Amino acid sequence: MGDIKKIIDGSVSYLKYREKYSPVTLYENEVSIDKSEISTPEETTSEMPLKKSASKEESDNPIVRDDNSSYSLIREDWMEAATLDELNEKICGCQKCDLWKTRTNFVFGTGNPNADLVVVGEAPGQEEDKQGKPFVGRAGQLLTKILEAIDFKREDVYICNILKSRPPNNRNPLPFEIQQCEPYLIKQLEIIKPKFILALGTFASQTLLQTKEPLGKLRGRFHMYNGIKMMVTYHPAALLRNPHWKKPTWEDVQMLRDEYDKSTK
Ligand code: SF4
Numbered sequence: 702m703g704d705i706k707k708i709i710d711g712s713v714s715y716l717k718y719r720e721k722y723s724p725v726t727l728y729e730n731e732v733s734i735d736k737s738e739i740s741t742p743e744e745t746t747s748e749m750p751l752k753k754s755a756s757k758e759e760s761d762n763p764i765v766r767d768d769n770s771s772y773s774l775i776r777e778d779w780m781e782a783a784t785l786d787e788l789n790e791k792i793c794g795c796q797k798c799d800l801w802k803t804r805t806n807f808v809f810g811t812g813n814p815n816a817d818l819v820v821v822g823e824a825p826g827q828e829e830d831k832q833g834k835p836f837v838g839r840a841g842q843l844l845t846k847i848l849e850a851i852d853f854k855r856e857d858v859y860i861c862n863i864l865k866s867r868p869p870n871n872r873n874p875l876p877f878e879i880q881q882c883e884p885y886l887i888k889q890l891e892i893i894k895p896k897f898i899l900a901l902g903t904f905a906s907q908t909l910l911q912t913k914e915p916l917g918k919l920r921g922r923f924h925m926y927n928g929i930k931m932m933v934t935y936h937p938a939a940l941l942r943n944p945h946w947k948k949p950t951w952e953d954v955q956m957l958r959d960e961y962d963k964s965t966k
Pocket residue numbers: 795796797798799800801864865866867878881882
């Protein structure tokens with residue numbers, strides 16, 4: 702019964718936020734690149750179909766209806782957080798999916814709370830779980846270098862993941878885990894109000910864009926995520942395994958920097 706309630710509650714959070722924000726659309730001025738340089742990772746993610754939205758009346762009156770297609774509409778305390786610290790405090794004990802049982806630390810995110818650029822990865826790895834901070838392992842060091850190459854310091858930007866708890870053995874996040882955790886990311890973005898998102902890797906990119914398109918076809922152009930301009934590129938961990946992807950990554954982040962400069966002039 703407890704598990705069913707968690708599923709229901711998570712769905713409500715997810716639907717509520719998805720209803721509030723506009724669907725993802727492609728940025729009009731797409732920029733082409735040399736596709737011969739692109740390799741396509743084979744990882745895929747499961748679809749997360751949206752079902753139905755809640756009416757105003759339902760939102761104001763939390764209920765559990767008795768037909769299978771309905772859900773309880775329960776407002777959660779963290780939705781009212783006004784700052785990142787407050788949000789962190791409210792969700793750091795989260796147990797909405799089973800990953801809380803195996804995590805060492807909850808990994809909320811770090812960086813500038815007023816950043817114009819938010820970097821979003823997939824989930825904490827071993828080192829991140831140990832330290833309670835995102836991107837602090839080998840891949841994180843490479844991310845720092847990539848950011849520095851386009852004149853950003855780590856402390857200039859905000860860095861976080863879609864999942865806040867580490868999946869065991871770094872396995873891919875499950876659809877249910879994403880469903881439970883993505884609303885926290887949406888809330889983080891609502892508080893930070895960045896102008897740009899850099900999504901790292903197949904999983905983060907496909908999840909945020911709600912697509913199964915391979916990363917090779919998503920990168921090299923801007924997308925929109927909840928009204929925020931988003932570039933997607935390879936995950937630094939993938940670059941460590943396959944240096945062939947460094948060139949397209951460099952092109953992506955340069956494109957991001959150019960657009961960032963234009964927007965802040
Ligand atoms: S991964 Fe997200 S939803 Fe699951 S327990 Fe951790 S914070 Fe909660």
